[in-house]
Amino acid sequence: MRDFYEVLGVSRDASADEIKHAYRKKARQLHPDYAGPESEEAFKEVSVAYEVLRDPQKRREYDMGGASAFSGAGAGDNFGFADLFEAMFGSMGFSSGMGQTRARRGQDLLRAVEITLEEVTFGVTKDIRLDTAVVCETCEGSCCAPGTSPAICSTCGGSGSIRTVQNSLLGPIQTTIACQACAGRGHTIPHPCPECAGEGRVRATRTLQIQIPAGVQDGARLRLTGEGEAGPEGGPSGDLYIEIRQKSDSRFSRQGTDLHTRITIPMTTAALGTVFSLETYDGEQEVIIPAGTQPETEIVLKGLGIGRPTGRGRGNLRIHIGVNIPDDLSADQRNVLEQLAQERGETRVPPPDSAAGPLGWLKNKFGA
Ligand SMILES: [Zn+2]
Ligand SMILES: [Zn+2]
Known part of the structure; x- marks a missing residue:
């Protein structure tokens, strides 16, 4: 030998x-x-x-x-x-009957998947590549070379455990330990499968298509039962967990199933009103800003928000209106506004010249 x-x-x-x-x-x-x-x-x-x-x-x-x-x-x-x-x-001699194989379960896997806010809005199907353990096709998880089969463990006779009796002062004490020759399996593999070296599984890359529902939360974990690593020796597969990482979007933010965005318009536009086109996840939408729109007004586009996880309906798209007050008026522009104020009977105390400091401001304020 x-x-x-x-x-x-x-x-x-x-x-x-x-x-x-x-x-x-x-x-x-x-x-x-x-x-x-x-x-x-x-x-x-x-x-x-x-x-x-x-x-x-x-x-x-x-x-x-x-x-x-x-x-x-x-x-x-x-x-x-x-x-x-x-x-x-x-030792030992055969006895009949195989011990139960205590199949070990494969490991759970965790994969992070990045999705855009647009994908959160509608839900998305993603292909995930996994480098993982899969059941060996050659032996179908039996661990045995083709045409061979496991042999009953000759150490434990197939029970997977060894019982010993020791005499003590209190009488015989019986202990049972797992058979070391077969690691408690009750059988051995005389001819391990050449493909998987007797493990019943091999490493392989597989691609899995996963459905990510609309409205999924950032950080949520989706569980796919039985899509984890194949167990050794034909054991059941673990689970696959998909952790959702939502990418941020420069245009929209999210609150629950509502999308939020902010539009800033000039003061005159707020006063006079306008209509403009907003690029949304549902294509271009016409947004009407009525004359006399106040700062921080919210314009709601119903049903253009994020799909509800229940599959029924969508949230809203909320447009927050900011109003830009000019801080760089030319002399002419200033005159126009002064005229407008006069026209509307809006009297005001002019602010102090910034160079005059707090005392100048007090003089102006109280006409001193
Ligand atoms: Zn194999
Ligand atoms: Zn054994």
């Missing part, structure tokens, strides 16, 4: 990842389905080496003299996997 490290072509201090990659490479080259029946022995050898070295516990035991314990058993014999373990670790 060759040294397991030699069989896989890795050094004795190889990491778990290096071992896995070495196995995948060898298993692909040697699998009888690809390389023909004459490679079967070599494939088995690689599978056995990997089955031991992938498991930290077994690897330790092997490093501590497992090879010599095994060397007498006849290299190149057509051994069964249980025989190998018996030779290496002592």
Whole structure:
């Protein structure tokens, strides 16, 4: 029997990842389905080496003299996997029935998705690319090389646990611990799938189309059940969470389902009224500013706001009107306004010359 490290072509201090990659490479080259029946022995050898070295516990035991314990058993014999373990670790004999596989669930994933305020307004469909674990297509999550199946764990007889009875002063104490040979699974994988190295899942990039509803809140998390990482060894998938990040918009802001924007018009326009065109998410809209519009008037365009998350109706688009009072009047413009004030009978006390300071202002104010 060759040294397991030699069989896989890795050094004795190889990491778990290096071992896995070495196995995948060898298993692909040697699998009888690809390389023909004459490679079967070599494939088995690689599978056995990997089955031991992938498991930290077994690897330790092997490093501590497992090879010599095994060397007498006849290299190149057509051994069964249980025989190998018996030779290496002592014990045990088969019993019938597989232990329950306690399938572990895949991890949840969290992805942030940026959307514009316009996309919030109408809802949007986005393609999300995920680099994640998916179920291995070769073994469909069974972890076994095609045409092979799991073997009942010979250490625990398939129960996944080891029961020991110790005698104490108070009588026998029974303890049950998870079987270390199979990590409580009740079975082992004699021929791990070459595609996924016996994990039942592989990394892949997949694209997912997600529907983001209108009216979604900034920071909200949408949960997509079962779209997370595939579980190891055929375990159920985790969930995918999509966290919404709303980009800010220079033209509109948001309050609930209402959109807000601000338009500043000249003083004369406010007094005389106007009509103008506003570019909205629903295209150009005609906005009428009636004569005599006061500063901070709100003009409401009904139903042009953000879609409600319930799917029924939309909020409003609210236009806040600011009025620009000129602070750079020419002498002529000033005269026009003075005339207007006179015409309207609007009397006023002129403000002090700014150069005159507070005292000048007092003189003006009280006519002193
Ligand atoms: Zn596989
Ligand atoms: Zn076991």
